[in-house]
Amino acid sequence: MIQGHGGNKQHLADRMGCRLEDIIDMSSNLNPLGPPERIHTFIRENIHLIHALPEPDAAGMSRGFAAYHGIDSGCVIAGNGTTFFIYSLPLALGAKKALILGPAYADYEDACATHHVKTCHCLTLAENNFVPDLDQLSAGAGQADLVFICNPNNPTGALIAKQDLETLIRRHTDTCFVVDESYLPFVPDAEGFSLVTQTHLPNLVVLSSMSKIFRIPGLRTGFLSGAKALIQKVMAHYQPWSVNALAQAVIKDIYNHPEDILPFYRQTREFIVKARRTFVHALAETDGILLFDTPVCFVLARLDWIPAPQLCRRVGDDRFLIRDCSNFKGLSRRFVRFSLKTNEINLALAQSIKTALALAREQG
Numbered sequence: 398m399i400q401g402h403g404g405n406k407q408h409l410a411d412r413m414g415c416r417l418e419d420i421i422d423m424s425s426n427l428n429p430l431g432p433p434e435r436i437h438t439f440i441r442e443n444i445h446l447i448h449a450l451p452e453p454d455a456a457g458m459s460r461g462f463a464a465y466h467g468i469d470s471g472c473v474i475a476g477n478g479t480t481f482f483i484y485s486l487p488l489a490l491g492a493k494k495a496l497i498l499g500p501a502y503a504d505y506e507d508a509c510a511t512h513h514v515k516t517c518h519c520l521t522l523a524e525n526n527f528v529p530d531l532d533q534l535s536a537g538a539g540q541a542d543l544v545f546i547c548n549p550n551n552p553t554g555a556l557i558a559k560q561d562l563e564t565l566i567r568r569h570t571d572t573c574f575v576v577d578e579s580y581l582p583f584v585p586d587a588e589g590f591s592l593v594t595q596t597h598l599p600n601l602v603v604l605s606s607m608s609k610i611f612r613i614p615g616l617r618t619g620f621l622s623g624a625k626a627l628i629q630k631v632m633a634h635y636q637p638w639s640v641n642a643l644a645q646a647v648i649k650d651i652y653n654h655p656e657d658i659l660p661f662y663r664q665t666r667e668f669i670v671k672a673r674r675t676f677v678h679a680l681a682e683t684d685g686i687l688l689f690d691t692p693v694c695f696v697l698a699r700l701d702w703i704p705a706p707q708l709c710r711r712v713g714d715d716r717f718l719i720r721d722c723s724n725f726k727g728l729s730r731r732f733v734r735f736s737l738k739t740n741e742i743n744l745a746l747a748q749s750i751k752t753a754l755a756l757a758r759e760q761g
């Protein structure tokens with residue numbers, strides 16, 4: 398489904414009468430340090446790859462991911478972004494009723510709707526800092542045959558410990574769990590939270606997006622990993638050449654140089670920790686806005702007296718595009734999300750928000 402997504406850059410550029418590149422897009426959660434330079438160089442030097450068909454099942458790309466994580470390549474499928482899997486899983490797994498740990502990325506629900514799979518939500522609450530109630534989640538999982546968990550969560554940033562997830566997954570063997578780790582590489586000690594290596598769990602699949610951490614959403618690349626029996630079910634719905642030749646080659650090149658990956662992750666994580674601290678500090682004493690703590694590259698905020706669409710419009714006048722979270726189930730017109738960029742930009746946004754809040758208060 399096309400509607401459930403974030404801010405429309407073109408729309409703001411049209412309203413402001415400016416060029417698309419003059420809009421500061423803080424609505425999409427992408428690595429401010431990405432993409433690594435080698436991706437640009439690689440694409441420039443390998444453009445001829447589009448002259449031939451790539452591997453129909455992108456097996457080489459899957460092998461790169463599998464080798465990096467030390468898992469069997471038969472437990473991995475490479476796709477045209479994780480979106481490709483989100484939309485095929487409800488059908489491939491023959492789901493009847495799905496549970497979504499929310500508020501969450503809207504595509505889980507949209508994908509289920511596409512395949513006429515019923516959905517219900519286990520919603521986390523602002524007053525609990527969006528920390529999931531694991532007992533409630535477990536009770537809901539017992540009633541569903543498919544469960545979507547985004548870890549860390551988009552848009553709240555809430556992160557569930559590996560042990561807690563494993564306990565939940567082992568408790569409900571008749572339920573298939575989809576754990577979306579698309580934002581996990583941003584988290585310090587991400588490796589201690591990841592379920593990618595748990596391919597022995599027969600009712601788990603993990604989604605790993607390349608779009609966010611490497612800042613290549615336009616290339617459309619991601620992975621699904623999990624138990625072989627589930628992989629076979631998903632493969633039964635796989636379309637040949639879903640991942641284009643350049644995309645396959647770029648990802649293979651990344652995994653051919655594993656020595657560069659962890660340093661890039663580390664650099665990103667250190668940058669994000671500092672950037673978030675500076676941004677949160679800049680708004681800490683500001684009346685009318687409450688920021689929720691996250692370990693990722695975006696920050697969710699609750700607004701007291703200015704509705705989200707109004708704040709989006711006001712900061713839009715300064716050419717900042719932020720995410721109005723009104724359309725997330727479990728949130729409301731009181732929530733917005735900011736994706737962090739450089740300190741200079743983040744601080745400029747903080748100033749724009751302060752001005753908008755002060756103005757809104759004055760005007761009652």
Ligand SMILES: Cc1ncc(COP(=O)(O)O)c(C=O)c1O
Binds near residue numbers: 609614
């Ligand atoms: C939580 C989450 N999962 C998956 C996706 C899809 O990303 P992609 O298809 O580029 O891998 C997004 C995109 O915003 C997301 O926020």
